[in-house]
Amino acid sequence: MKQICVIGTGYVGLVNGTGFAELGNHVVTVDIDAKKVEALKAGKMPIYEPGLEELVERNVRAGRLHFTTSYEEGLKDAEFVFICVGTPEGVDGEADLKYVRAAAETIAKTMTHPLIVINKSTVPVGTGDWVADIIRNTQPKPIPFSVVSCPEFLREGAAVNDFMHPDRTVLGSLDKRASEAVAQLYLPLRAPIVMTDLRTAEMIKYASNAFLATRISFINEISIICEKLGADVIEVAQGMGFDKRIGHHFLQAGVGYGGSCFEGDETVFVLDDDGFVNAQPLRAFFEDVTDEYIEVIKPQGKRVLSFNLETGCPEVADVFVVTRRPYQGDMLTIKTSMGRKIRVTYDHPVIRLTDDGFERVLADEIRPNDQIMMLKMLPELASAPRQLNLIELLRVSELANDVHVSAIDETFTQLYAQFAQYIPSEMLRHPYEIKQNNRMPLSVYWYLVEQGVLDVPIDKLQIYTAKDSATKLNAIIPVDTDFMRLIGYYLAEGHISIDEGRAGAKRHRIQFTFHQDESEYLDDVRDILSRMGLKFIERNNTNAQTIIVSSRIFAWLIRDYLKCGTQSHNKRLPRFAFNVSRTLRYELLRGMFSGDGAITPVNQGKNLIIEYATVSKHMADATVLLLQSLDVIASVRQRMMNKSKQLAHIIRISGYEQMNRISTILGEKRSEHIQNILKNYQRRITPHGYEDADVFAITHVVDIQRETVDQMVYSLKTSLDTVITAGGTIIGQCFPKDVSALSYMAQTHGMHPQLLNAVMEINDFQRKHVALKLHDLLHDVNGKTIGFWGLAFKENTDDIRESPALAIIKMLMEQGAKIRAYDPVAMPNAAEEMPEIVMCNNPYEVAEGADAVVVATPWNEFKQIDMERVRKLMKQPIMVDGRNMYEPAKMRELGFVYRAVGRGYNGEGIA
Ligand SMILES: NC(=O)c1ccc[n+]([C@@H]2O[C@H](COP(=O)([O-])OP(=O)(O)OC[C@H]3O[C@@H](n4cnc5c(N)ncnc54)[C@H](O)[C@@H]3O)[C@@H](O)[C@H]2O)c1
Structure with a gap:
C-alpha cells in the first residue's frame, strides 16, 4: 500500500484517486473548490462518470479514499503527489497553466519531506x-523531489474502465528511480509501461491526440465527398476498417473533434532584473533572449506587465514563451477611439469588455463599438532607488577602470597617511598622486573601503573620468523632482554625441537645446546641473540656446544606466519611470512636456489642448501609459513631420478636468495661461472617446482594417494569458495547444506541417458544415427555432469543453436562431456557459414547434426515440443528424427531411 496525494478532483483527479484507492493504496485528494470537497464528503459526485459513484463510495467506506481542501493533510504522509488540475483552453487553444503553477507552488510551500511529483495535466x-523550476524556486528550504510526467489518456464516459484497463502508461522523467517508483503503482494494471524522458512523454500525448484528430478529419473529409458523390460514409468506413492495417477505431464521421501573433514593433512592458518596467518592442525583447532567426524560447525569469482577468487588476506575469515566425495571412488593425490601435493576426485573442465582464474573442470577431480597455492602474512594482550611488553603480560598469573618485574638502589628501601603506604597488604605481591631487582610481577606492581603512561619507565624494577631469559629478544623485524633470528635459530637448576631442580622445557630450525664449526651462536645467555638481558650457545661435555637459559618466548614466537613448528616434523613458511615485512621474512628464509640449487653442481660443510630439514610437507608447497612471487619458495620432519625413506620434490631452489636473505640466509661466483659459471654459464638456473605470479606461472600436501580409510575427505566452501593449491596451496573449500547438511548434522550427494544418481546417469546416446544411434546408435560420439533442462533447459525460454542439449553437445564434436543447447530464454546465439556450426536460420537448432538430451528441437514449411523435411535434420535420444515429431510409419513410454526415444525398443515395 502506497501513500498517494492527488491534487484536483475533476474528471482526471477523481478517477485516478479513486482508481488508485481501488488498487489498495491510501489516497487523499485535494481540491481548492470547498463546495466540491464538501459534496464529495457527502457522497455526491461533482461530475457525471458512469460507474464512478459506486467505486468512490466503496473506497471511502474502506478508509482508503479521503477528500480535503488542505494540502497539509494531503501531503502529510504522501510519497507520490499527482497534479491533476485543469489546463483550460483559451480561444486560441493554448493551455492555461495558472492552475498547474498554483498547485506546484503550494506543493513546494507545504512539503516537509521528499516527494515524487507526477504531472497528469496536459x-x-x-x-x-x-x-520542477517552480517547486525549486518556491521551496522555503531545499527538500529533494522529482518530477515525472504521466500524461492522461482517459476518455470521459469510459474513464473508470480506461483507468483499470489502459492501453499503456507513459512515464517520463529525468530521474529514472522516480519513474520506476511510479511504475510500481501501475504494475497491477498489467498494461505496457513506456519509460522515457520528460519531453518525450509530453510529446507522446500531443502526437497521440494529433493522430486521432487526423483520423477523424480524414473520415470527415471523405464524408463530404461521399455526400457529393452519393456514397455512404458509414459503409465506406466499415469496409476500410476490416483492413487490419487500418482498423475500425476513430473512423466515424461526425461534427468534428473538439497561432496568433503581434508585429515585432508592438510595445510590451518588460520588467528588468531590478523589477523596473521598460517599454520595449517585442522584436527587441525576443532578440534579447536569442539571436535565432525563428525560435520558440522559454526565457528564464522574464516578466511583463499584464492583467488578471479574474481579479480585474493589473499584475506582473511571467513570460513562458516568446516566438518569432514568418507569417503569410491576414493582419487586422483594430482602431479604437482616442486614436489607439491594435495590430494583430486575425486569430489573435483580444479582450473586450461586455456587460458580463471581460470576454476573450478572436480579433476577427471584434466589431465596431466593442469596448477595449486601456490600463490606468499600475500593479505593485519594486520601488525605484531614492538615490543613485554612482560609486556603486559604476563599479560594475565598463567605465570602471576610467573612473576616478575625488573628495570635496581635500579629505583624501588629509587622510593619505592613514591608508597609503595599504595600497598594493601593482594596483597603483604612484600612490602619492592621491595626496597631490586629492583623488584616486575607483578600483583603489573600493580596495581601501573593503580593507576598512577608508571611510569617507559618500556625499563628500565626486567622480569623473580621467579624460574629462573638468566635469565632476556628485557621487550621490538623489532621484527627486529635479532629477526627474532634468531627465524629462533630456528626453524632449537633449541628445548625446560622441566626437573627437583633443589628442583623439572621445568626448561624450550631452546637450540640451531650448528656444532662446524658454528662459524658465534653461534656468531650471542650469540649476539642476549645478546642484549635481556638473559644469557646463553654453552656446547660442539665432534662436536656440544650448547647454552642453561634457562627461562620459553623465552620458553613461543617461544612455546606459537609465536607457534613455541618444537621439530623438531612439528615446525611451528612464528605466524606472513606472517605479517612481506619482509626484516623480509627473515631474518627468513636466520636463518632457516643457521641452516638447505645445498649447493649442481650439474653439476660437476658448478652449485648449496640450500636445506632445515624439518620433520614438516606444516612448510615445510608454508616455501614454504613464499619463494614464496619473489619470490622464490622452488621444494619439501619427503624422508625418514635414521637415524630417519621420513619423511623429502626437499625444493630445484635452477636457477641462484633465487640463486642470496637469495645468502645471508646461512649467509655471504657461500654467498661468492655461489656468486663465480654464477659468473661462463655457462648458465643461465631459470627455468623449473614453470612459473612466478606475483600473482602466474604456475606448470603443471605430474601425477594423484587414490586409494580407507576408512578414515576421511575434508571440508571447504569459502566466496570466494577457499582456499590456502600446499605451496600456489590455490584450490577450497568443499561443496554441494540441494539434494547433504541435503545428505551431513545427512551423516555428522552420517546418511546414501540412497535414496538421489540414486536419485543423477540416475540423473547423465540419462544424460550419452542419450550420450550412441548416441554411440549405431552412433558407435562413434567422428567427427559426432549432432544437439540439445533446450538448456534451461526447456521450456519457457532462463535460461541455470543446463541445461541437456549443460551437454550432454559437454560430446559429449569431445568425438569429432560437435554440432549445436537451442533454441527459450536461445541461447545467451548458446553461452556465450559454444561458440563452432554452433547456428542455426531454428530446420531445425540444422538438415541440422546432423548425429543425440537430443530433449533436450520440447518447444511447436517443436511439430509442419515438420518431413518429417527434415529427408530429415539430413545426417542420427537418433533422440534421451530426452523429449518424439513424437509418436514412427509415427517416425518409417517416416523413423527415433527414440529413446525416456523409450519407450521399446527391447520387443514387438516400435523401
Ligand atoms: N478530462 C479528460 O478527458 C482528460 C483527458 C486527458 C487529459 N486531461 C487533462 O487533465 C487535466 C485535468 O483535467 P480535468 O478534466 O480533470 O479538469 P477539471 O477542470 O475537471 O478538474 C480540475 C480540478 O482541479 C481543481 N484545482 C484547480 N486548481 C487547483 C489547485 N491549485 N489545487 C487543487 N485543486 C485545484 C479544480 O477545482 C477542479 O476540481 C487537464 O490538464 C486536462 O487537459 C483531461
Whole structure:
C-alpha cells in the first residue's frame, strides 16, 4: 500500500484517486473548490462518470479514499503527489497553466519531506521542467523531489474502465528511480509501461491526440465527398476498417473533434532584473533572449506587465514563451477611439469588455463599438532607488577602470597617511598622486573601503573620468523632482554625441537645446546641473540656446544606466519611470512636456489642448501609459513631420478636468495661461472617446482594417494569458495547444506541417458544415427555432469543453436562431456557459414547434426515440443528424427531411 496525494478532483483527479484507492493504496485528494470537497464528503459526485459513484463510495467506506481542501493533510504522509488540475483552453487553444503553477507552488510551500511529483495535466512540451523550476524556486528550504510526467489518456464516459484497463502508461522523467517508483503503482494494471524522458512523454500525448484528430478529419473529409458523390460514409468506413492495417477505431464521421501573433514593433512592458518596467518592442525583447532567426524560447525569469482577468487588476506575469515566425495571412488593425490601435493576426485573442465582464474573442470577431480597455492602474512594482550611488553603480560598469573618485574638502589628501601603506604597488604605481591631487582610481577606492581603512561619507565624494577631469559629478544623485524633470528635459530637448576631442580622445557630450525664449526651462536645467555638481558650457545661435555637459559618466548614466537613448528616434523613458511615485512621474512628464509640449487653442481660443510630439514610437507608447497612471487619458495620432519625413506620434490631452489636473505640466509661466483659459471654459464638456473605470479606461472600436501580409510575427505566452501593449491596451496573449500547438511548434522550427494544418481546417469546416446544411434546408435560420439533442462533447459525460454542439449553437445564434436543447447530464454546465439556450426536460420537448432538430451528441437514449411523435411535434420535420444515429431510409419513410454526415444525398443515395 502506497501513500498517494492527488491534487484536483475533476474528471482526471477523481478517477485516478479513486482508481488508485481501488488498487489498495491510501489516497487523499485535494481540491481548492470547498463546495466540491464538501459534496464529495457527502457522497455526491461533482461530475457525471458512469460507474464512478459506486467505486468512490466503496473506497471511502474502506478508509482508503479521503477528500480535503488542505494540502497539509494531503501531503502529510504522501510519497507520490499527482497534479491533476485543469489546463483550460483559451480561444486560441493554448493551455492555461495558472492552475498547474498554483498547485506546484503550494506543493513546494507545504512539503516537509521528499516527494515524487507526477504531472497528469496536459501541458505543452517542456512544462515538466518548468514545474520542477517552480517547486525549486518556491521551496522555503531545499527538500529533494522529482518530477515525472504521466500524461492522461482517459476518455470521459469510459474513464473508470480506461483507468483499470489502459492501453499503456507513459512515464517520463529525468530521474529514472522516480519513474520506476511510479511504475510500481501501475504494475497491477498489467498494461505496457513506456519509460522515457520528460519531453518525450509530453510529446507522446500531443502526437497521440494529433493522430486521432487526423483520423477523424480524414473520415470527415471523405464524408463530404461521399455526400457529393452519393456514397455512404458509414459503409465506406466499415469496409476500410476490416483492413487490419487500418482498423475500425476513430473512423466515424461526425461534427468534428473538439497561432496568433503581434508585429515585432508592438510595445510590451518588460520588467528588468531590478523589477523596473521598460517599454520595449517585442522584436527587441525576443532578440534579447536569442539571436535565432525563428525560435520558440522559454526565457528564464522574464516578466511583463499584464492583467488578471479574474481579479480585474493589473499584475506582473511571467513570460513562458516568446516566438518569432514568418507569417503569410491576414493582419487586422483594430482602431479604437482616442486614436489607439491594435495590430494583430486575425486569430489573435483580444479582450473586450461586455456587460458580463471581460470576454476573450478572436480579433476577427471584434466589431465596431466593442469596448477595449486601456490600463490606468499600475500593479505593485519594486520601488525605484531614492538615490543613485554612482560609486556603486559604476563599479560594475565598463567605465570602471576610467573612473576616478575625488573628495570635496581635500579629505583624501588629509587622510593619505592613514591608508597609503595599504595600497598594493601593482594596483597603483604612484600612490602619492592621491595626496597631490586629492583623488584616486575607483578600483583603489573600493580596495581601501573593503580593507576598512577608508571611510569617507559618500556625499563628500565626486567622480569623473580621467579624460574629462573638468566635469565632476556628485557621487550621490538623489532621484527627486529635479532629477526627474532634468531627465524629462533630456528626453524632449537633449541628445548625446560622441566626437573627437583633443589628442583623439572621445568626448561624450550631452546637450540640451531650448528656444532662446524658454528662459524658465534653461534656468531650471542650469540649476539642476549645478546642484549635481556638473559644469557646463553654453552656446547660442539665432534662436536656440544650448547647454552642453561634457562627461562620459553623465552620458553613461543617461544612455546606459537609465536607457534613455541618444537621439530623438531612439528615446525611451528612464528605466524606472513606472517605479517612481506619482509626484516623480509627473515631474518627468513636466520636463518632457516643457521641452516638447505645445498649447493649442481650439474653439476660437476658448478652449485648449496640450500636445506632445515624439518620433520614438516606444516612448510615445510608454508616455501614454504613464499619463494614464496619473489619470490622464490622452488621444494619439501619427503624422508625418514635414521637415524630417519621420513619423511623429502626437499625444493630445484635452477636457477641462484633465487640463486642470496637469495645468502645471508646461512649467509655471504657461500654467498661468492655461489656468486663465480654464477659468473661462463655457462648458465643461465631459470627455468623449473614453470612459473612466478606475483600473482602466474604456475606448470603443471605430474601425477594423484587414490586409494580407507576408512578414515576421511575434508571440508571447504569459502566466496570466494577457499582456499590456502600446499605451496600456489590455490584450490577450497568443499561443496554441494540441494539434494547433504541435503545428505551431513545427512551423516555428522552420517546418511546414501540412497535414496538421489540414486536419485543423477540416475540423473547423465540419462544424460550419452542419450550420450550412441548416441554411440549405431552412433558407435562413434567422428567427427559426432549432432544437439540439445533446450538448456534451461526447456521450456519457457532462463535460461541455470543446463541445461541437456549443460551437454550432454559437454560430446559429449569431445568425438569429432560437435554440432549445436537451442533454441527459450536461445541461447545467451548458446553461452556465450559454444561458440563452432554452433547456428542455426531454428530446420531445425540444422538438415541440422546432423548425429543425440537430443530433449533436450520440447518447444511447436517443436511439430509442419515438420518431413518429417527434415529427408530429415539430413545426417542420427537418433533422440534421451530426452523429449518424439513424437509418436514412427509415427517416425518409417517416416523413423527415433527414440529413446525416456523409450519407450521399446527391447520387443514387438516400435523401
Ligand atoms: N478530462 C479528460 O478527458 C482528460 C483527458 C486527458 C487529459 N486531461 C487533462 O487533465 C487535466 C485535468 O483535467 P480535468 O478534466 O480533470 O479538469 P477539471 O477542470 O475537471 O478538474 C480540475 C480540478 O482541479 C481543481 N484545482 C484547480 N486548481 C487547483 C489547485 N491549485 N489545487 C487543487 N485543486 C485545484 C479544480 O477545482 C477542479 O476540481 C487537464 O490538464 C486536462 O487537459 C483531461
